[in-house]
Amino acid sequence: MENTPTNKELYATDQWVRPFLKKYKGLLYLALFLGFLTFFSAGALMFNSGYLISRAASLPENILMIYIPIVLTRAFGISRPVFRYIERLVSHNWVLKMTSDLRLKLYLVLEKDAIFFKSKYQTGDILGLLSEDINHLQNLYLRTIFPTIIAWLLYIFIIIGLGFFSWWFGLCMLLMLGVVVFLLPLISVLVNGARQEKQKVSKNELYKTLTDNILGVSDWVFSQRGEEFVHAYEKDEAKLRELDEQIKRFNRFRDFILQTAFGVITVAVLAWSSVRFPGNHGGAANWIAAFALTVFPLIDAFAPLPDAAQEANIYKDSIKRLNDLPEVTQKNQEAVLIPANTEIRIRELSFSYDQTAKNVLENLTLNIQPKEKLAILGRSGSGKSTLASLIRGDLRPKEGSITLGGIPTADFDDQITKAIGVIHQAPYLFRTTIINNVRLGREEATEEEVWQVLASVGLKEMIQGLPDGLQTMVDEAGLRFSGGERHRLALARILLQDTPIVLLDEPTTGLDPITEQQLLDTFFDTLADKTIIWITHHLQGVHMMDRVIFIEDGKLEMSGTPQELLAENQHYQQLYAIDRGQNKN
Template sequence: MKKLPIFKALEHDRWVKPFLRQYKKSLIIAIFLGIMTYVAGAGLMFTSGYLISKAATKPENILLIYVPIVLTRAFGIARPTFRYLERLVSHNWVLKMTSKLRQRLYDSLEQDAVFFNSKYQLGDILGLLSDDVSHIQNLYLRSIFPMLVSWGLYTIIVVGLGVLSPIMGLWMLLVFGLIIFAIPIWSVLVNGARQVYRKQLQDQLYVDLTDNVMGVADWVLSGRSNEYLKLHVASQNKLLDVHLQMAKFERMRDFCLQILYLLGIVSLIVWGAATFGGHPSQMTNWIAAFTLAAFPVVDALAQLPGAAQETNVYQDSLVRLNDLPVPTKEEAKKVAIEAPYDLTLTNVHYTYPNTSREILRGLNLQIHAGEKLAILGKSGSGKSTLATLIRGDRKPNSGSIELNGVATSEFGDQITNYIGVINQTPYLFNTSIANNLRLGNEEATDEQLWDVLERVGLANMVKKLPNQLETMVQEAGLRFSGGERHRLALARILLKDAPIILLDEPTVGLDPITEQAVINTIMTQLKDKTLIWITHHLQGIDLMDQVIFIEDGELNMQGSPAELWKNEERYRQLKKADQGL
């Protein structure tokens, strides 16, 4: 028998089955509470139906009324209680599972984080982070959990009725089996394929629309605007046809479900009346009881076909996640080096994976402790690649980059103790100023925070804010200007107190006045540090001890600003052009 796609994806799964085993106790408790919620609901409706019909007749004994009243109250209290407990347990289970899923995803991606540009498109990364984990979470919540609860109810119904009447038990085994198994599988096989096709059409429509809108001027100039509209309308019509086919199938499927529900309810009515109805006056009591008791069970089963159909969407996410590398947890060796800290680059060659172009070719460089080095070059020359190699994020294909004789790639997370980074777009998280600053030093006191804010020239500004250090910076730090964000990033670096600071075009996008102010602040506050300044122009270049130009992966010019001005005509031209002379 051909396996359903979701079961194929689960055969070698590392993302769903492990967490089912890891949190099986919480899952079992949540399923039990979920089943009991519907059992209490069915009991409430059963006793209510019996009580209403019995109260309309003269009871032979007051207990025939009193007992249903007590049971109705008991089931009425039990149902929300079980529901509340089930939500507590299931949400706790889901939150623990989701946190582990995200941690595992980040661990998997972190291994190739520095290769994103070469291995993944940005959309793939965003898809992994925003959609796939949510899909796996929905696979638990909307498919696995309801399925297991339904199976539990199915077992209780069949076994319970089978004890009272084997024939009725077998009949319910068939009727509810069609609802729980046959209809969902039918939905997966028929509408699931259409769902996959619809997703393909939507993706293609998005790509075509994006490409055509970007090139709309060419369509108009070439006189083919009507052709573009026809292509777009044709694609939309295909998508609409799939929507209509899916809606038509869902109506037919829901009709079949209603027929099966009706068949099950009528069967219960007839069987209940025949089994428990001693005479016609008592028959109505059991008709109401069994009819109403069936509706909570129907509610539990009604969501299964739609949930089963969606497993095709989850399947894509499951396959993509399982294609990620298995995260490895290698304990980094403790690196112990002492000041002064010298960086040595020896015959460094680097080529990105799956490419043939060599980014760096035979680079040799010595950076002494306390030295100020500027690295210049046009876009694509290898400046940023050199920065990632210096940080140890990448390993050179040949040659070495060493800090006091130890390859920077061997430091692991310890590299942050020696090399701090200020990027061209410092990121601030949507939390307080204090929390953003403490990324540099989690143990920093408020006094230390105010000290670094004073050093970077932001103390007076922060004191005027409504909540001062506890003021929220808004998403991506939008509360602050570009210059202020760079100063806050510098404050984090000062808290970290790393001996080597790598500045990766930290003043890009700033106006000349703000740029110069930021440069002056950086140079003043980091005067005792080793600075490696990656830039594309020569603002503040005279403050450097050494300047190198990288072109086509090689050192093209090297020397102090004064030496280059004296000996290199090209440097003089670049300096004049940068100053607008």
């Protein structure tokens, strides 16, 4: 069973929260100081107001003798909202800077290990990280750290201040306020802390359940079990609502105790001040109202402490999840890698997605010459797509090497887009103009160059016939275009990108045979002067390739020209017959 780290161990090794305490420490200290001044001004305002009212009421002519308290009342009355406003600006500015950096760091982690991430986490986990965890770390500062530190500062200030008037009453307030500052938060942690941690886990589970089932909603519908999914989800949601209600019930009871405690403190201050400053009118008796009224604005400073304490446990879970993510390494943007040529050399390549898992590719050796047309065949799960990711540099080999012009492909990082272009199974068109969609290949391309590539892929006349031509808006995902037209637009992007190597990742899947053949003819005609690596699962169009290889269980099973394999390789002959719908025994 995995050992759960203690709070001390977790925060000692934390790389997601602690660094920002130092990075923006100036704003942090300013926010805390302004928060203290806000409540100090509120208390001082009520203190002066109480003294002023008492002094003015004792003898009407005293109004001429209380000029200083009047000025102080004005000053604290103005400073309280001003400090509060500035404190909110500074604290939220600090938190927004921090969460902005957290999100950027999280996105860099997701981008760096996107392929591995999907193999370890579900979509719901990613949503939980983006929504729940970052949001909880934001609340860690706004609802826990800031209010707690400010309340502790006020607590110390009040006890010391009262100690100057009466040491024994200072000790009494140390105990009475200690109930609010320490005891009630502790009880909240013990009772509601575990519930809130369970609440957060339940929310994350709902994220995973909902996203998993929404992505597969068609299967639920086709199997006529849609209502079953809805009822199961509503049942889980009902459990979460019941948990929410338990938390709210305890919070209402605790808040009642909290307000009762403040009532007792107010009565105690009133009783002490009456004894400490005796008199009927004027003199020392003017201080009674001053001390008693000071209690009320301080309630706002101490009331959030139980809520802040009970939420501390859920922050621990968020920090642990974020610290379990891989480290973000800074990319070297200075070195520009220029391959000596476009030859791809694969030497004794082995790869697995997990150190303990079986290799997806095993001891693969292969050379791909410049301008060669290579087809990679294999059944689903044979390792074709993994090999494509290795060629693109998205993955690093577990053993062996894969180089482009003598440089490991994984070292190119983003620069690989200058050498290798990719057309996927389902090219995506964005909701913008046609010209903007095509210019994704090269943003600075002129309108004339865009028309040239559209003519090369056979779309020029069709787009000229549209009312707005290149300025025609594409609907979301490009659904107004057929599958073949979307692939031709993707090919136009590649032609603008003008990379020496083009990787076709099963681009004709789902198309009818006639459209498929027309699209393949367009691909190979327009890309005749480039290296083509075509990943496919069947043999239509393979006769146009220079070489065909077949991967089975991660190993290279056959290699040769289409003509040689069809004449000499029995396995290829069987595949060819099956692909043509013939029975071959």
